[in-house]
Amino acid sequence: MYKAKAYAASSPSSGLASTSITRREPTEHDVQLEILFCGICHSDLHQARNEWSGMMPTVYPCVPGHEIVGRVTKVGSAVKKFKAGDLGAVGCMVDSDRTCPECKAGLEQFCPNFTLTYNFPDKHTGGVTYGGYSDSIVVDEHFVLRVPSNLDLAGTAPLLCAGITTYSPMRHWGVTKGSKVGVVGLGGLGHMAVKFGHALGAHVVVFTTSPGKKDDAIRLGADEVVISRNADEVNRHAGSFDFILDAVAAVHDINLYVNLLKRDGNLTMVGAPAEPLPVGVFGLLFRRRSFSGSLIGGIAETQEMLDFCGQHNITADVEVIPIQKINEAYERLLKSDVKYRFSIDMASLKSE
Numbered sequence: 001m002y003k004a005k006a007y008a009a010s011s012p013s014s015g016l017a018s019t020s021i022t023r024r025e026p027t028e029h030d031v032q033l034e035i036l037f038c039g040i041c042h043s044d045l046h047q048a049r050n051e052w053s054g055m056m057p058t059v060y061p062c063v064p065g066h067e068i069v070g071r072v073t074k075v076g077s078a079v080k081k082f083k084a085g086d087l088g089a090v091g092c093m094v095d096s097d098r099t100c101p102e103c104k105a106g107l108e109q110f111c112p113n114f115t116l117t118y119n120f121p122d123k124h125t126g127g128v129t130y131g132g133y134s135d136s137i138v139v140d141e142h143f144v145l146r147v148p149s150n151l152d153l154a155g156t157a158p159l160l161c162a163g164i165t166t167y168s169p170m171r172h173w174g175v176t177k178g179s180k181v182g183v184v185g186l187g188g189l190g191h192m193a194v195k196f197g198h199a200l201g202a203h204v205v206v207f208t209t210s211p212g213k214k215d216d217a218i219r220l221g222a223d224e225v226v227i228s229r230n231a232d233e234v235n236r237h238a239g240s241f242d243f244i245l246d247a248v249a250a251v252h253d254i255n256l257y258v259n260l261l262k263r264d265g266n267l268t269m270v271g272a273p274a275e276p277l278p279v280g281v282f283g284l285l286f287r288r289r290s291f292s293g294s295l296i297g298g299i300a301e302t303q304e305m306l307d308f309c310g311q312h313n314i315t316a317d318v319e320v321i322p323i324q325k326i327n328e329a330y331e332r333l334l335k336s337d338v339k340y341r342f343s344i345d346m347a348s349l350k351s352e
């Protein structure tokens with residue numbers, strides 16, 4: 001075991017502050033990374049403040065962060081994929097059982113025995129896992145991704161959650177050249193969906209409540225922007241979409257978007273409203289439309305996504321902050337005051 005620097009919440013209302021945590025020394029299949037950048041995901045804030053107490057109660061101290069990019073500092077004797085000096089990335093999972101049908105299908109995100117990157121029982125230490133708001137992390141090589149060398153690292157970090165969360169359902173539902181794709185909500189997830197849809201050759205329509213985001217949506221790769229409060233403008237697209245990705249985490253009128261799907265079209269939720277959404281079943285029956293959800297992606301698909309980003313030079317649009325600004329960043333996140341993701345420069349932790 002060794003001591004690592006980190007930023008942790010010590011209670012739901014404490015905010016985050018500098019601390020030191022214990023990590024395991026790399027075992028034979030482990031990779032140790034010096035963390036260079038860590039993106040800030042809305043889940044980090046929920047977990048730090050124990051807002052998911054019903055489902056995943058927070059164990060304190062809590063070190064969030066699951067959008068991690070770093071440099072390999074040490075590898076175990078059996079590690080084949082990495083050597084010291086390589087770039088590596090870690091997303092929302094750090095382990096799974098590798099034996100269940102989901103793992104065998106390469107869908108570790110649905111493994112009943114997976115280990116999440118933070119606030120999850122840690123098989124090695126007996127405590128909970130600690131995430132990326134730290135100067136280092138030790139992870140089994142199967143859960144460490146290779147990073148294409150041409151990508152900006154600050155903008156690469158958010159690909160590990162926001163990126164794969166939007167890429168995976170697009171691939172699953174067959175978005176391709178000529179598809180008509182809707183993206184509801186232009187935030188951390190939505191802006192990645194626009195970039196992926198555009199790079200896959202789709203015609204991308206962004207639905208937003210903010211007229212001020214129009215120019216930005218076009219810059220990101222949207223072909224059209226629809227102000228979702230304008231029912232006439234929305235209804236002009238009735239029955240025309242192959243696929244719609246909905247990244248809105250607040251309760252909203254889902255049937256408005258179901259009705260925009262063509263026959264066999266699909267609407268996938270990646271936003272997670274706390275309250276149930278009433279779905280009008282007739283809207284689904286008449287054109288055999290489907291309504292579904294999606295959760296990150298498996299390890300193989302996450303690697304595919306990173307390689308796709310390397311080929312198309314795709315990264316997240318980020319505002320880079322020092323770790324000392326983390327509490328301020330959380331407050332701004334609550335107001336959606338970021339374009340479009342915060343990325344923490346972990347070199348700032350050295351001065352603590």
Ligand SMILES: [Zn+2]
Binds near residue numbers: 041043092161162
């Ligand atoms: Zn996340």
Ligand SMILES: [Zn+2]
Binds near residue numbers: 096099100103114
């Ligand atoms: Zn499994």
